[in-house]
Every structure is written in structure tokens, then in C-alpha cells.
Amino acid sequence: MRVGVITFPGTLDDRDAARAVNFGGGESVALWHADADLKNVDAVILPGGFSYGDYLRCGAISRFAPVMKLVIEAAEKGMPVLGICNGFQVLCESHLLPGALTRNSDLHFLCRDQEIEITNNTTAWTSSFAIGEKITIPLKNGEGSFQCDDQTLAALESEGRVIARYIGENPNGSRNLIAGISNARGNVVGLMPHPEHAIDPLTGPSAQGLGFFTSILNAMVK
Amino acid sequence: MSLDTVAAAKLTPENKQPFAELGLKPDEYARIKEILGRRPTSSELAMYSVMWSEHCSYKSSKVHLKQFGDKAPKSDALLVGIGENAGVVDVGQGYAVTFKIESHNHPSFVEPYQGAATGVGGIVRDILTMGARPIAVMDPLRFGPADAPDTRRVLPGIVAGVGGYGNCLGLPNIGGEVVFDQTYAGNPLVNALCVGVMKHSDIKLAKAAGAGNLVVLFGAKTGGDGIGGVSVLASETFGAGGSTKRPSVQVGDPFVEKILIECSLEIFAEDLVVGIQDLGGAGLSCATSELASGGSGGMKVALDKVPLRDPSLSPEEILMSESQERMCAIVEPNKLPRFLEICKKWDVTVTSIGEVTDGDRLEITWNGELIVDVPPRTVAHEGPVYNRPLAQPAYIDEVNSQAVNVPIPSSAGEIKAAVLKLAGAPNLADKSWVTSQYDKYVQGNTIQSQPDDSGMVRIDEKTHLGVAISTDANANWSYLNPYQGAKLALAEAARNIATAGARPLAVTNCLNFGSPEDPGVMWQFAESVRGLADGCLEMGLPVTGGNVSFYNQTGSVAILPTPVIGVLGVIQDVRTRMPMSFKTADLDLYLLGDTYADLAGSEWAFLHDQRTGQSPNADLAREMRLIELLLAGHETKLFSAAHDLSQGGLSAGLTEMVLRYCVGATITLSNVGIDLLSESPGRVVVAIEPYKFEALQELGLKFSTTVSKIGTTGGESLIINDCVISLDELRNEHTSTFPRLFG
Amino acid sequence: MATIVVEVMLKPEILDPQGNAVASALPRLGFTFAQSVRQGKRFEIIIEAEPTPEQLAEVEKAAEVLLSNPVIETYVVRVEK
């Protein structure tokens, strides 16, 4: 099971994501934004960070990286793709996922341990969880407020494509407390909080983020 | 303006030059003429003026800082000492760690966000320059009164700037300080610390060796921002009406710096540089003269080759520009192609601007004409040295002889009010409003950060080797007695390392003071340095580097003397670290160390507007026994938790402990008021399982440290004698201060 | 040399926390003129000469695919006089 982890200029959590893939039992494969092939990976992770400094809009410039063309093609054919934080932003800018991520409602970058509830366990990245399972993983971003128009929101809700929701007070102004969504097929998932920082209680608030990286193994076995 | 060349300077010896406007004294100007045997060209004048500024030349502090070398303890750990961009220590397993603090005070007052951001950027480049991968940052900060309107402008901007830059670089923020005092109102202190790690063999130095090797500039293009920023901005005291010489501040580009870090590390990994220097204060003037001065030969630079953001810049301005995110490397010609390739991969601008010569001059040309021809050492290392007059200020005797006069709580109601007041006092309140704006998780190796006693990061994922760092200053004590204050800050920082189970290894510092031209301030400075040097000798900890920031004053009012001391320690296995608090009930709580009526300079006295009396005396032998006790207990897994007591004394310490994991405690104190409020140094609260009492007592005897039982853990309240405070009430008081003040 | 300006604003229905923060800071400083505030971006694009219609069309395209995100933003392209 080869999981590609893409590094854009300014990506920060690539090594953490690779570590999490390996912790989960997969084999991480480094991909570079300028790469012209996906090195035979079975799945791809777009990790967190400040690609291109988050200038203009988060993810707006990375979306045009050469490797993204390949990712978009592969995703449309069903390859599992997970975008975490900045990766989620890139997926929205690429229109692989609907909506957009905007400034946190209090305008501050926010790093804290956040409880979320898994609300869909049929995607490639959430099958290891139970519906309604509550996990605590780090949330850290300045532009994590999920926004979309009413119609899109209604569609996401009715199709069960909200895969995780914040519990408690809304940390950033996201509509309907949305922490993560998937595409209709369930292979592309975007998640604002960082499961790769919650794989070992020594360095994170819990090990409850690991489920995202074991789910993908199940997805491939199937 | 026409080009002022060396040839022209020889022909026009009588030309008037604006040396005073550039901050040079008449005798300094005369000395330059003597060194050169002629008047300097305007480019040379620019170089000398920035390099001989207080900030770059340490002209007022040098004679004192010498003590760090003269009194240096024998240490096998020190691999690179004072003088390089940052000191390097051996932490075992082939790893070397480099760390340093720097100030960016004045720019942060003028433009809080950018000032703080570029402060972080600068210290990170210093660490990178040593050949290390930066792995964490810390930010000791000081502000005017918490409720002052200007603090509402300055604090949020500075915090956002520290976070904006550090987060974007992917460096976890693992600690710092937030302290408020009136004297910082016009002079906030932004000190930034960075720590980096490398293998011993990867250490890089700032020297230009090997005739024929190339001088390569890479990173951002040079612009007109921050010209004279450091030299003029950092040495000009702000008058009441604001400085007239406020040049534009620099704007940082953390994305470019992140790219520069990855690009440089790839270049280092392939061993492509002979020497390297970052461009910080004094920009190219500093980098070229220091590289040349550090090497054996001379250097030739074609200044017109420097890539510019603003093509209208004059050679003088290019030499002085402090544009951020630039590095200068010395590269063997045969390695240049690979060097360029790596820069191309990262999309980093790179230009060869000159070469190392076998001469002994630094020669700079502009379109073929010689505009600088100087002995590099005279610019970089042989600047003026002042033995400034110093005198104990009159206030010392006055405040020392005045006793502290504050109410001492005794009834349950008074105790509750005092504990809650301290819990919510801006200096002691929960700092999450600040620290939640900083990424502490990135890189996946953060073991401890806010609110723990020290920051801790793992440096090897297989062996779990780690380092811990704490920064501390107690300006109240330094005000009352700068010699003791520096020692006490050192002891506190070392103690904060040891409570986690790490062994203190090395020291860095950032000395923030008023004007060195004031003999009273100079005395505070000299006493602080003497105290720190004596303390380091006594504790066996080498000073590896640091930074001096003078002229932190508004009109004639200087800031409190604020020597910020950073101590780095090593822990063999981060999984064994001792947490700062207890997670379960039914543990016994013990106080290690003795409590005296030490209220002078305490937070309780500060809250009653008093800064009088005599600071405690640092007893470093006792501090070292306490540290050894903690480390011995760590070795045998004796402690369930250990927490240092400092500002706010036992009251603040207990507040932090019970709130950390939401487990209460029942405490019994005999002399409750003093026991709670005193800030006697050298004290730690530990939690142990009851059956381990004898082992603890044995350690107490072995290390001649008083061990007194103060209570047990458990419940949902902090109970002190007959006073009951629910954790909810305490938490509310502790956590509401910052959101209330800063939104 | 000429300057083309692209102004990008959040769509009215999208929450604008920055604009709101400004709107609530103004009265605290004694400024009472604003009913509401929206904050957006302004790009100044320097081009060599007076823009041709083709160039302006290109700028429109760039504004649509790069400078703004049509999911949440609208844009206006103007030639600065």
C-alpha cells in the first residue's frame, strides 16, 4: 500500500503525514509538486502547511502545480485523496471538493486540541471509525472556516458528505460546524484538523488520529 | 550624486562627510581616516557606521561580556563558543545543538507585526547558518501595562507576527514569557529564541577561506527597506515626540525563508559550502566583512552584481540594506554548478558576486570602479571599544532600605481573594490567548510546550533523545539588585529544565537595558553580566552566545534591567520526562526547599505597587543540590509530577498544577500568608505516591534539601487550610484575563 | 507604463470577519460614521503600455481563475487613469 505525500514549496506537515502513514502500516512515498508522475502510489495525501506562503488565498497557487493535474485525474478515477488543512484548501481550490475555507471568525491563527465527531465512516479515509465516534486531534490554522452557499450546504448534508464536525463551541465560524467533507464518491476527503499530529500521545493529544491512516489500508484491501 | 570612489577619496581629502548623521562620533571618524590613511569613501563610511554601531560592534558591552570567556567553566559539551552566529553544544549520540536569543525590540514598537516577524526570521537564519535544521522557537515578550491602550495595539500585533512568521516556517513554538510593566510601555521587548540540531560533522562557520573560492549571494533580492534599520533604529532612543530618524522597517517573507531553509539544508547536506553567513543587521556590510575577517585572506566583491528589487539603490544603500531572507556563502568553483542546481530546484535567486583573494583587503567595486578598500578586521572585529562610566544609581540604596509593606492574608476569605487575584493577574494569568496563535505540533516532535515549565523537543525518533529549554528573567529582582537578579534568573531557568528531568547544559542570554550612556544603566548592565558570569561558573554552565539590546528607554526613563536567560538541557529519553502536574488523586504533595519572607520584588508586592526591599540572595550551591535531587528522582521514577515555583510563589504554582489536568488538592500550611506569597528561590513542588516518602526523604538528606509535606491531590477544589476554591472558579479567574483585555 | 487594478471582494452573503472586526474597532476609537465595513483585496498590475483589449481580456481571465475564487468572491477589473 503506497501512499504518496506531496510537498509543495511551503508545505510543513509532510514529514508528519509520512510518519503517520508508516505508523498506520502503509508505505509513504514522497511526491514533489513539480513531479510528472505519481510513482505508482495507491493513494495521495496533501499535507498541511503554508504552501506558497498562503499568499493570495490558501491553496490558490498550489492548485496549479504540475503534480495536481495528475492528482485531479487520479481522483476522478477513484484514487483515494486526503487533504489535511492546507491540503483541504488546495482540494477546494482545485474544485475536487466544494466550498472554500476562509479566515477564522476571530481572525487569529488557532492551535488547540479539538474534539470532533466522525459523521461518515464510508469514505476511504474514515472506515476505521464508528459513526458518532468522538476523537481529539489538533486543529491549527488561520483560515479554517468552511463556507459555501446554502444549496451546496444542503447537498453536503443530505448526501451525508460531512465526514466530521467540531464538538462544542465553533472554533472558526465553519458553517454547520463542518470539520471535514468528502466528494460524492467518497474517495476524496478534506479535513481541517490534523490527524497526523495525533498518532502518539507522546507528541500529540491522543493517538486517535491514526484511524484515518488505517482506514486507507482497509479501502485498498477491499 | 556621483560615485565616490577610492581614487576620488584620495583626491578630495577635505570633502565634508555626514559621519555624525550616520551615528559616528568625531573620534570614531578620525580613527577610520587613520586606518585607511585617507578619508573613507561614502560606501566605506556606510560600512563602518553600521558595523561600528552599538548593535553590531557591542562597543559598550564588550569589556563586560569578556567575563563570559574569562570565567567560563570547563565544559566538554561546548563545540562552538561565543563569537560565531550561535554557540553549539554536544548533546550526545553524535548530535550537536545550537541555540540563541536575539532582540527585535524597537522595530516591534514601530510596526508590531513586522517587527516581531522579522525578529523570528533573523534568529532562525542565525541557527541555520551554523549548519543546523531549526527545530523550535520561543518568544520571551514584555509589554507596557496590560490595560494600557497602546498595549492593545502592540501585543496583538507582536503575537500575530511571532506566530505568522514561525508558523509559516513550520517551527513549533515551545515556550516564552509574557510580562507587563509600565517601563516597557514605549519599549516592548521582543526576544526570540531558536534552537537547531545537526550532526557534529555538519557544523558550519562564517569564514571565507581559500583564494579563488566564490562569494555567492542567495535568497531574496535586495531592496531599500530597513536601510540603517538596525544601526539607527536600534541605537536611537525614542524621545517623547517620537524619533525623527525612523527609517522604514523591514517586511519579512516567511515563505521565502522557508524555501531558503530547505534549499540551504540541501546545500549543506552535499557539503557545497566552505563558509556561510546570514544577512542580518548591517546586511552585506556585515556579511562580507565578517566572512573576510573570519578567513585568512581577502575578498573582492562586485556590488553591481547584487540582484536588486529596486534598481535605483545606490551602492551605499545596497551595502546597508537589511532586506530579509538573504544568505552569503563561500563556494569552491567546481561546486558552483551543483549549488546553482539546488537553488533552481527551490526557485531561489542566486548570484556569484565575488571571490576570496590571497590578499588582506576587502575590495568592493561598482561597475569596475573601486569603492571600498579596507582591512576587513577593522570593520568587523576591531571596532571601537568603550569603557563607559558606571555608577550605582541613587535609587538602589533608597529602595533597598525601604521594607515591603503589603497586606498578608490570613482568614479564609483573605486567602481566597489573594489566590484568585494572583491567578488572574496579567503576569500570571493563563497565556493561552497568546500561545494558541502558535503552532506547537508541527514537526511532530514537541514533547512539552506552554504551559509546562520548559519547552522540550525530541531530536531522535529512535533513541528518544531530547532537549529542553527555558527562558527566564525576573526584572523586579534585577531592579533591586542586578547582580543577584541575573543569578536568580539563571537558577530559575536551570530549575525549569530539571523539573522535567533534563540536565542543564548550556546558557544563552539576551540583555535588555536602557541607555549605556547613563552611568546608572551601565552599572545595572555590568552587575548583571558579572552576576551571570559568576553564576554560570558556579553552576558549570558555559555561555554559548547571546545578544545585547541597549537604548530601551523613553526619555530619561529606562526599562527595568531585563537580562533574559535561556538554559538548554538534555534528556536521554523524552518518554521519561516528569510532567508539571498530577493526573490522579491520592498523591502526596511535597515542597522541596525553604520558604522565607521573600516579598521584595514579588508579584504580590507588584500588585500593591511596590518595588522595594532587598531581592533574595542566590544560593547556587543549594540550587545545584536541588537540581541533582530532581535528576536523581527522575532516574528512579520517584516523582509523578514536579513544578517549579517562581513568580506568584506557591499560590501561583498550586493554581497552575491543579488546573493543568483538572485534579484538585488539599493543602495545609502553617504560616499560610507568607507560605503562599513568598517567592523564595530554589523551590519545587513534587507529587509522589505515598509509599515513596522514604525514598524522597533519603534524597532530601543526601542533597541537603528541606522536604516538607504540604498536602494531597484529589477533588474538584483547591483547598488551603480552611479556604475552599472550586477549580471552576479558579479556572475562570485564571483564563479570563487575556480574552477580556485583548478580545 | 500603465496600471490595471483588480478589486476582489467577498460575496455579500459570505461572512467577512475582517470587515466586521474593523466595523467594531471604529466606534471604540470614536469613529461613528460606518454602518458596516467589508474588506477585500486590491491588486495593482503594472503593464508596459496602455492595455490592449486582448490584454484586458487576459486580465479578466486571470482575475477569474487565479486572483479570485468564484465560490466566495467577486472581482472588478479597472484601468487606472
Added chain:
Amino acid sequence: MATIVVEVMLKPEILDPQGNAVASALPRLGFTFAQSVRQGKRFEIIIEAEPTPEQLAEVEKAAEVLLSNPVIETYVVRVEK
């Protein structure tokens, strides 16, 4: 109702990382029109009626103390027609 616009741009000598990022992204997407790009802020301030000269003076003041930092930025106040 009327709209007052405040445009805040970095001074020309100040580094503009965002503008640079846009300028270097454009050619990668095949857009070659830009010599350089600067990115600034645009505030749209909604007021009740056509602004009075006093109000405009107030807006100027707010632009100077709140909406911009004169150390690194310049601003322009305009009434939107």
C-alpha cells in the same frame, strides 16, 4: 446610503511578498501581461447618506490610525459613485 472606499497599499520601497507571489504565479499559468504586481487592501465603508466633508475628514483620520500603518503603508480615500 453611500460607500466610501479606502485603499491601502504598501509603500513602493516596502517588500510585498503577496504581490510577488502573484507576479510569479501568473506566468506559470501562461499570463504574461504583468511587469509587477502589488497587493493591498480595499475597505468598503457603508454610510447612511452622501458623506459630508466632516465625515470624509473622519474617514481620513481612521484610515491613518486604524486602517493603515503609515510606517509601511499609504492610503487613499474615495467616494464610490
